Amino acid sequence: MAATEQQQMTCDIAIIGGGVAGLWLLNRLVRKGYNAILFEKNALGSDQTVASQGMIHGGMKYTLNGALTGASEAIAEMPTHWQQCMAGHGDVDLKGAAKLSDHFYMWSNTSVLSKMTTFLASKAARGRINKVPKDDLPPIFQNNQFKGSVYKLLDIVLDVPSVVKVLANNYLGRIFKINWEKTQWRKDANNKASLVFFYNNQEYSLNANQFVLTAGEGNESILNEIGEDSPRMQRRPLHMLMVKHTYPHSFYGHCLGAEKTPRLTISSHPCDEKTQVWYLGGSLAEKGVGLPPEVIIQNAEEEIFKLMPWVDLSNAEWAALPIERAEPRQNNFTRPDKAFASSTKKHSNITVAWPTKLTLCPNLADEVIALLDAKQLQKSEAPVPNLSFLDSPDIAKTPWQTAFGD
Ligand SMILES: Cc1cc2nc3c(=O)[nH]c(=O)nc-3n(C[C@H](O)[C@H](O)[C@H](O)COP(=O)(O)OP(=O)(O)OC[C@H]3O[C@@H](n4cnc5c(N)ncnc54)[C@H](O)[C@@H]3O)c2cc1C
Numbered sequence: 001m002a003a004t005e006q007q008q009m010t011c012d013i014a015i016i017g018g019g020v021a022g023l024w025l026l027n028r029l030v031r032k033g034y035n036a037i038l039f040e041k042n043a044l045g046s047d048q049t050v051a052s053q054g055m056i057h058g059g060m061k062y063t064l065n066g067a068l069t070g071a072s073e074a075i076a077e078m079p080t081h082w083q084q085c086m087a088g089h090g091d092v093d094l095k096g097a098a099k100l101s102d103h104f105y106m107w108s109n110t111s112v113l114s115k116m117t118t119f120l121a122s123k124a125a126r127g128r129i130n131k132v133p134k135d136d137l138p139p140i141f142q143n144n145q146f147k148g149s150v151y152k153l154l155d156i157v158l159d160v161p162s163v164v165k166v167l168a169n170n171y172l173g174r175i176f177k178i179n180w181e182k183t184q185w186r187k188d189a190n191n192k193a194s195l196v197f198f199y200n201n202q203e204y205s206l207n208a209n210q211f212v213l214t215a216g217e218g219n220e221s222i223l224n225e226i227g228e229d230s231p232r233m234q235r236r237p238l239h240m241l242m243v244k245h246t247y248p249h250s251f252y253g254h255c256l257g258a259e260k261t262p263r264l265t266i267s268s269h270p271c272d273e274k275t276q277v278w279y280l281g282g283s284l285a286e287k288g289v290g291l292p293p294e295v296i297i298q299n300a301e302e303e304i305f306k307l308m309p310w311v312d313l314s315n316a317e318w319a320a321l322p323i324e325r326a327e328p329r330q331n332n333f334t335r336p337d338k339a340f341a342s343s344t345k346k347h348s349n350i351t352v353a354w355p356t357k358l359t360l361c362p363n364l365a366d367e368v369i370a371l372l373d374a375k376q377l378q379k380s381e382a383p384v385p386n387l388s389f390l391d392s393p394d395i396a397k398t399p400w401q402t403a404f405g406d
Contacts, residue, residue, distance in 0.1 A: 009385035012034040012378070017038075017216060019215075023164060023167035040175065051323050057359050058078065108255065108256045157252045184198075194207045195208075197390075217326035228345065234327050234328070240399070241281075243304075323399075328342075336356045
């Protein structure tokens, strides 16, 4: 059969990876007038996004040692930013995305919280965090056995799959499923990357003025494949717990222990009218890395019993989830301070980005746009490239849907 001519396609920006970072960025770029498209290899929101707890932090969690850090400063404006977007007044249209809660709690069952009382009180003065009087305690703590202190933070918790859905629905015609067995990276003599697809005996070449890699953990293998050794990635593993039960109260919050990171973090995810999943993280999940599921499940049961012995989870179903957080490499493997975006060295048109937190996606888009502005990337009037031979990706299932069924 005679070889057919390669079909050329162009766009301003092609984003690789449809987690929350890539989808948020697509929304920002299209609204700014760029001819941008996005490629996802599995389902939208796979890996970290739908596995996150959905807490949009204002940075308070990072002040557990009482001092403001770079992270807490970069993150402080994020809850307001997200709220504006959800109300339809922000730089991304998130109308229709669901909020699970408009606050979350910090609590302690010991005197640990008292070490932070002065600091928390100073924040309370600014209205972001309030000590909860005994009469207003959330239902879960309305029990005589509870002796601790509770602070309420006015930071939101999102239903993440609904965020993914809204971000995707805004620009469905620009989102494509990519099959890497039929796709290759190419580099021309000017170090410019392009993508070549082979479908139905036809070869297509996509020339993007800029590729932005937002593939989370997948960024590392792409960088390896294209021969880039910088920027580098780090993984910080967690072993999360899921417990599906009929205890009637939902809860969103961090239990503070003696350490800088929360001892236990709980978020609640409704399943049906009677059941919900509590998703457990914090030190429990950090220290549980590498443990067999039955051991970490037992640890979690004991921890819940120590912290809230009155909560009856005896009929609950448990599951464990080992998962990696993918981030830019830090010197000491600590948590990076803010969203990261950087150009690669050996290609003139590839940018790599990690948000490091779902919360920081608006910050990530700002960082990427600043890089594009510095490169004076042009906005073209060209139509969306005709990639109709590619499928559309679905939205990923949450880990608890996978573990317990829908
Ligand atoms: C257990 C857990 C709880 C968390 N809780 C919170 C929280 O409460 N609040 C918060 O702010 N942050 C939280 N985070 C962090 C947050 O989830 C992540 O920072 C964020 O989701 C990262 O988004 P991302 O889009 O960069 O990556 P990902 O969500 O990992 O998405 C990457 C996407 O790229 C796709 N992909 C991979 N390789 C390729 C490829 N070669 N080609 C095309 N597509 C590819 C994947 O399929 C996936 O869809 C949590 C993280 C974890 C693990």
